[in-house]
Amino acid sequence: MDVARHRVLWLAFTAVQASCGTKLVIPEEPTTPQVASPGVPVPFANAGPSDVPTTAPPPGISRVIDAVDPSRIRQDVDRLAAFGTRHTLSETASATRGIGAAREWIASRLRDAAVPRSGILPLQVAFDSHRVSADGRRVTRDVDVVNVVATLPGVAESAASRHYYVVAHYDSRASDPNDATGDAPGANDDGSGVAVLLELARILAPRRLDATVVLLATSGEEQGLLGARGHAKALVDAAVDVRAVLSFDIVGDPRMPAGPPRPDGIRLFSEGLPANLEQTATVRMLGGESDSPSRELARHVGTLALWHGAEVQPTLVFRPDRFLRGGDHTAFNELGIAAVRFTEFGENYDRQHQDPRSEDEHDFGDVPQFVDAEYVAGVTRLAAIAILHLANAPAAPKHARIVALALAHDTALRWSPAPDQDVAGYEVVWRATTSGLWEHVQDVGAVTSVTLPWHKDEHFFGIRSYDADGYRSEVAFCDVERSPG
Numbered sequence: 511m512d513v514a515r516h517r518v519l520w521l522a523f524t525a526v527q528a529s530c531g532t533k534l535v536i537p538e539e540p541t542t543p544q545v546a547s548p549g550v551p552v553p554f555a556n557a558g559p560s561d562v563p564t565t566a567p568p569p570g571i572s573r574v575i576d577a578v579d580p581s582r583i584r585q586d587v588d589r590l591a592a593f594g595t596r597h598t599l600s601e602t603a604s605a606t607r608g609i610g611a612a613r614e615w616i617a618s619r620l621r622d623a624a625v626p627r628s629g630i631l632p633l634q635v636a637f638d639s640h641r642v643s644a645d646g647r648r649v650t651r652d653v654d655v656v657n658v659v660a661t662l663p664g665v666a667e668s669a670a671s672r673h674y675y676v677v678a679h680y681d682s683r684a685s686d687p688n689d690a691t692g693d694a695p696g697a698n699d700d701g702s703g704v705a706v707l708l709e710l711a712r713i714l715a716p717r718r719l720d721a722t723v724v725l726l727a728t729s730g731e732e733q734g735l736l737g738a739r740g741h742a743k744a745l746v747d748a749a750v751d752v753r754a755v756l757s758f759d760i761v762g763d764p765r766m767p768a769g770p771p772r773p774d775g776i777r778l779f780s781e782g783l784p785a786n787l788e789q790t791a792t793v794r795m796l797g798g799e800s801d802s803p804s805r806e807l808a809r810h811v812g813t814l815a816l817w818h819g820a821e822v823q824p825t826l827v828f829r830p831d832r833f834l835r836g837g838d839h840t841a842f843n844e845l846g847i848a849a850v851r852f853t854e855f856g857e858n859y860d861r862q863h864q865d866p867r868s869e870d871e872h873d874f875g876d877v878p879q880f881v882d883a884e885y886v887a888g889v890t891r892l893a894a895i896a897i898l899h900l901a902n903a904p905a906a907p908k909h910a911r912i913v914a915l916a917l918a919h920d921t922a923l924r925w926s927p928a929p930d931q932d933v934a935g936y937e938v939v940w941r942a943t944t945s946g947l948w949e950h951v952q953d954v955g956a957v958t959s960v961t962l963p964w965h966k967d968e969h970f971f972g973i974r975s976y977d978a979d980g981y982r983s984e985v986a987f988c989d990v991e992r993s994p995g
């Protein structure tokens with residue numbers, strides 16, 4: 511069956527809620543899907559089938575992202591580069607140069623963003639220090655690797671323990687990774703990501719989000735993900751419930767080495783198999799090797815971007831990272847935490863990890879003039895859309911599963927309800943086993959089981975939660991429930 515016909519047929523069905531499940535009846539007219547709010551362009555929305563919800567997105571989000579200001583982003587990138595170097599082992603005594611001055615400035619900008627919130631804690635800013643011993647490689651002496659952490663405590667009792675992270679690294683490097691004194695402006699890598707973080711702090715700090723949002727500016731990334739590793743390990747040791755990590759690293763220059771620029775896109779990297787994979791046999795049986803929590807997170811961001819008509823649309827890359835490069839999201843992935851990486855398309859390698867200089871009329875160095883603040887503003891709006899949904903939506907349902915107790919040509923699904931008081935219902939998404947992206951969506955209402963007329967042998971299924979405002983959770987990939995033995 512071709513995809514269009516498949517979708518039209520499915521839209522001929524609607525869900526009728528029942529106390530213990532959902533029955534499907536055929537309405538007189540098929541439902542026409544609505545994508546985004548009127549007047550909002552939706553690039554690529556018609557490029558193929560998708561799981562974009564058929565209702566309008568929460569209107570509150572556009573009010574928040576309208577506040578993103580490229581001129582503040584411009585100032586932040588320029589200021590970060592003006593510290594000369596932010597090398598992890600650079601000096602900490604100067605007020606104007608080196609990583610010590612840089613982190614004090616970042617912390618002060620985050621404190622400036624904190625505004626009173628009636629009856630609840632404002633944005634909390636702290637340093638998070640990890641002593642790292644000399645290793646004879648990229649850590650030439652013992653050093654305190656200091657992250658800057660801004661936490662916006664969640665306000666919903668059932669959701670505040672869930673943490674959603676936005677990460678960028680504020681350290682930089684020159685051509686020699688151990689050169690702690692030479693200029694390393696790091697405007698794009700990763701001044702651009704830190705600028706996203708600072709702007710998010712300003713627009714989110716006054717908000718009352720259900721879950722807790724953490725904005726983490728790491729150090730030691732260039733020396734081996736040191737700050738991210740220290741922070742991630744502490745989270746695991748303290749059993750902090752971290753549901754998602756969005757890392758923004760090199761998100762400032764939409765120009766391509768050849769051809770037209772790509773201001774409307776960004777790459778979004780995600781791992782396929784999680785490091786803490788325990789159910790290998792189940793994954794092999796399900797064919798679920800492309801449905802790790804990180805991969806579902808990446809798909810979720812892609813769906814939200816389409817739904818909201820974001821000006822910067824992510825292109826999903828089903829790979830943990832780029833070749834010959836690393837990033838902080840990996841430190842979280844290694845400990846079993848869902849984490850993805852955003853990076854521009856046409857990385858210019860002459861401007862990364864290079865001493866600023868001219869050679870044969872060729873310029874090297876990661877200097878501010880090659881960071882496009884308007885593009886970074888678009889990336890920030892995309893980040894805000896994602897984090898507002900993640901932090902305001904009910905949790906994804908637990909134990910989402912295909913009930914496979916007997917041979918049948920349809921698909922029975924079952925899941926445990928999200929714990930949130932504001933959960934208003936659930937959507938089922940599904941796709942052909944050969945598709946990388948969810949292709950269909952059906953609102954099934956406030957139920958915890960449903961039977962669909964599609965054959966479970968030929969599709970993957972997932973469930974997501976939503977609240978009355980329309981905030982969507984990540985998709986919970988459907989496992990399988992089989993009879994014992």
Ligand SMILES: [Zn+2]
Binds near residue numbers: 679699700731759
């Ligand atoms: Zn970087």
